[in-house]
Amino acid sequence: MSDTAKDGPAWRRRKNDRPTEIIAAAREMLEAKGLSGVSMARIAARAHVSEALVYRYFDSKQALINQVLTEWAEPFITSLMAKLDGATTARQRLVLIATSYLRGMDDTPRLHRVFYQELRWQDYAGSPLHKLNRRFANTVVEAVEAGIATGELRADLDAPMVRDMLFGGLEHVAMRTSFAGRPVDVEQQARSFVETLLIGLATK
Numbered sequence: 001m002s003d004t005a006k007d008g009p010a011w012r013r014r015k016n017d018r019p020t021e022i023i024a025a026a027r028e029m030l031e032a033k034g035l036s037g038v039s040m041a042r043i044a045a046r047a048h049v050s051e052a053l054v055y056r057y058f059d060s061k062q063a064l065i066n067q068v069l070t071e072w073a074e075p076f077i078t079s080l081m082a083k084l085d086g087a088t089t090a091r092q093r094l095v096l097i098a099t100s101y102l103r104g105m106d107d108t109p110r111l112h113r114v115f116y117q118e119l120r121w122q123d124y125a126g127s128p129l130h131k132l133n134r135r136f137a138n139t140v141v142e143a144v145e146a147g148i149a150t151g152e153l154r155a156d157l158d159a160p161m162v163r164d165m166l167f168g169g170l171e172h173v174a175m176r177t178s179f180a181g182r183p184v185d186v187e188q189q190a191r192s193f194v195e196t197l198l199i200g201l202a203t204k
Contacts, residue, residue: 019057022047027068031110035065035118066129069115073132076104084139090147091198097139098170098190105174106186113179116171140166144201153201162201169193 025047029038040061044051058064080100087093105112115133124130140163147153170193177184 022054022057023068026064030114034110035114066127070129072111077132077136090143090152093143094194095191098194099187101170102190103186106178106184109178137163154203157201
């Protein structure tokens, strides 16, 4: 069977690829310029299509950027969840979460900043991107609650506060390393940060 008979005419395959190409162009621009440097016209030029065609697939810049960030975040979170399934202690879980978060900031610092610092869409709540972010944030809460249940962590801990401390502290690590263009030993920094945090969290 010929490729044309199997997959359809070349023009149809090209048409089916266009959303993927537009998303790829948008991601390249986000990584290079950040949110302020991206427009639908520039994305269209990068993808070698008309601006009208971009709007045919994505109703707005917001919808397109949300899709870019959803496709960026989903594999990261899926991979972390699989690793957490094999962890047996709060310490192991928190180190895995801290390592994943810090590595994400080191690998794609611009996208991280767009997601966590620049993105302020009005309809973000309830979106697939919001649900992914909540799923990730809840890994810390669940790790702390599991540690309390096993007696590894203090019973009086506020799990959401621990979550905020963990992510806030790691953001500062990234600010002086990854975001500043300086090298960072991700695993060592994650372990060191969690061990310091546990001084105040663990049972005596």
